[in-house]
Amino acid sequence: MxxxxxxxxxxxxxxxxxxxxxxxxxxxxxxxxxxxxxxxxxxxxxxxxxxxxxxxxxxxxxxxxxxxxxxxxxxxxxxxxxxxxxxxxxxxxxxxxxxxxxxxxxxxxxxxxxxxxxxxxxxxxxxxxxxxxxxxxxxxxxxxxxxxxxxxxxxxxxxxxxxxxxxxxxxxxxxxxxxxxxxxxxxxxxxxxxxxxxxxxxxxxIDEHCVPVKAQPVQLEKGDSVEDAFCSIARNCLDQVYANERGVVSGHDPSSVHQMRVGLRRLRSALDLFAKVIPAFDGLDEELRWIAAELGAARDWEVLAGSTLEHTGVSAHEEEIQPVRQACERIAVNNRARAAAAVESARYTRLVLQLALWLNQKGWREGMSDEQRDAISKSARQFAADVVRRRQVKLLKRGKGLADIDDRSRHRARIAAKKVRYATEFFASLYPRRAVRHYVEALTALQDDLGWRNDAVVADQLLKALPRTAPEVASGAAFARGYLASLVAADYETLKKLWKRFRRLSTPH
The missing domain is CATH 2.40.320.10 (Hypothetical Protein Pfu-838710-001)
Structure with a gap:
């Protein structure tokens, strides 16, 4: 070896x-x-x-x-x-x-x-x-x-x-x-x-394209401690991040940018999940935010040029939309190059090496009290139940009247839903498969709808700014904004039903 x-x-x-x-x-x-x-x-x-x-x-x-x-x-x-x-x-x-x-x-x-x-x-x-x-x-x-x-x-x-x-x-x-x-x-x-x-x-x-890599299921053992679970989950998240780096750098497939960004988002969620018992080293969250933002700038324009304009029906009005799509694609390509440069940078190299060293050495143990060491040696199963329950309570609080709240409040509810889903998926192997499946299915349907709505909000902001750099697309951008607003309004009843369905569920146990 x-x-x-x-x-x-x-x-x-x-x-x-x-x-x-x-x-x-x-x-x-x-x-x-x-x-x-x-x-x-x-x-x-x-x-x-x-x-x-x-x-x-x-x-x-x-x-x-x-x-x-x-x-x-x-x-x-x-x-x-x-x-x-x-x-x-x-x-x-x-x-x-x-x-x-x-x-x-x-x-x-x-x-x-x-x-x-x-x-x-x-x-x-x-x-x-x-x-x-x-x-x-x-x-x-x-x-x-x-x-x-x-x-x-x-x-x-x-x-x-x-x-x-x-x-x-x-x-x-x-x-x-x-x-x-x-x-x-x-x-x-x-x-x-x-x-x-x-x-x-x-x-x-030979010219080989790097295939985007999705997250693999986390496999925990029933007897795992909190620390064992954290190490397995963090490494699982990093596996997804690392597996997509070459695709981001090559620039062949924008989906690699998306999957690397998902891996980083999952990692940040895991760090937040365990923060009270396993604190991250100084500066880690700031650096993870930086690289996620570099990838996000490319991803937002890719989504707008692709799924938002292609799959919502706006593309049926090709004469108005084609110039908008082309302008968005140009910006997306430039931002993809920026994302590649960030992943190729010495700054990102330092982040990766520091993370790997911290995980390998279990650097969080340095300076821990006996009480703190005892906390991370306890059962992961009980820890998981408490965490998922707390996250669901936060989601239910933030999502009250979900279909009628403003975009900012709905965005906060979407983030809470994402955190509940990640936490549930991280600990899924500790619970009966059927209980997890029903819960995640309802949560995923809700999150997908909230995600689509968030894409529409981001699209509106980007389309509003687009004419500043591409004045020739002003009328097309205005048309697309209006069309997307009508689709969001039409989604009102669907969102109410999805929220009602989720509220009835208990967390897996």
Whole structure:
């Protein structure tokens, strides 16, 4: 199992890291960099890549090392994956050496066991890296290897430069990787690297779009403590955030922006849920608000240009609406680029590293009293029941007369509904499935209607401001505002029915 934290750095900043005090104490300090030439192999149809594997032979002087890496679970730049490495005698792979180590019933295993595969293998790209490596033993006893890499990935159809930092855990806890990375970030701007060298090589060969990733159900155990539940829920939220980062940065699919934003919203809701027993570190909420706002600016215009104008019937009046839609799409594209820049920033990198370190070290325990430690060791089930009940009470209070209250009050009720839903979904595995299903179905229907109404309110604000930058769409924007207002008015009875249905329900138990 390989555990590596990968970060990108500007070429001109490599020298600063090379001479930082932490690396100066390493046995590798002062030595010349090694040249690593790695040739990646695959079949003409890229069958290894389709199995989410990479196969290479690396030349280090006269030595040849064959490596097969399987699909990586990357979180906060940390690649956690199975790696099979062995010495070979030639510059081409020897698949026989892998057959006893890879399960034969897996896609990759079947490919390796197929005698015909050897004849189909061919070199597809090469990485040429000058590497300075620094073994470290930290005061905590954790053992790392820090590698500073400069070079390129080269294929017949193109080349990609590389300047990177790799922190590999040789022994100890992953938290040490994040601590060292933050120390480096104090010296030079670093960026989370979401792509391995193999990913970069395949990226030259094929154009792959990142698929938006939705939240997965949280699985808690009946005997989990409050702290156990918090760790599981926070990591579940972060899984969704991290899984959508590449999609946001690539800009291929605006849905990645939406799903990353949902992940951040779920995380903030979880932090609020546990705030009285597990306080967040200083500045965390401010930074989460910042990145959520950067994504939100893109998402609001995407929704207006897409679902709001497309699916509400306004699009039937194409002559008036088409110029409005085009203006909204231009703004959305610009804001998507801004969102990508935020996710690629050193500021976001620091946030991700700090969060990962805090979770791995359970940083909330520092300075806790015995009473506070006792509170987080209690049953998650009782905690969940109390929290969901309190959140429902707040929703019922804020939603009183829901169909008749003003937009601001209805927005507060919508936020309360969202928090109830997230809390219920976080703890759903602790309760009978049927009880949760009925409750969530009613809550989801209510929340969807409130969400649509909120989109209409946001759309009205955006459409009102749009003519300032695009005067030619003034009449179309005014028409769309009027049309949306009529749809909101027509929703009055539906909202009353949904609210009445939800008020009758008790929280799951």
């Amino acid at each position: 390989e555990r590596e934290l990968k970060l990108r750095v500007a070429v001109e900043d490599l020298d600063t890291l090379l001479h930082m005090p932490l690396l100066a104490q390493s046995p590798g300090a002062g030595g010349p960099p090694r040249l690593l030439t790695s040739t990646y192999f695959d079949t003409p149809d890229l069958e290894f890549h389709k199995c989410k594997a990479s196969l290479r032979v690396r030349a280090i002087g006269e030595q040849r090392i064959q490596t097969l890496k399987l699909e990586a679970a990357a979180q906060a730049g940390l690649f956690d994956r199975d790696e099979f490495e062995m010495t070979v005698d030639t510059d081409v792979p020897n698949l026989k050496l892998l057959r006893e180590r890879i399960p034969g019933d897996s896609g990759c295993g079947r490919l390796i066991c197929d005698e015909a595969t050897v004849g189909r293998l061919k070199p597809i790209f090469v990485t040429r890296i000058k590497r300075s490596a620094f073994p470290l033993r930290l005061p905590s006893g954790d053992e790392l290897e820090i590698a500073l890499d400069e070079g390129s990935v080269d294929a017949e159809s193109g080349s990609v430069p590389i300047a990177a930092v790799e922190l590999e855990l040789k022994g100890g806890q992953p938290a040490s990787l994040y601590g060292v990375a933050l120390e480096m970030l104090d010296l030079v701007p670093l960026r989370i690297d979401r792509s391995s060298k193999g990913d970069l090589g395949y990226g030259i060969l």
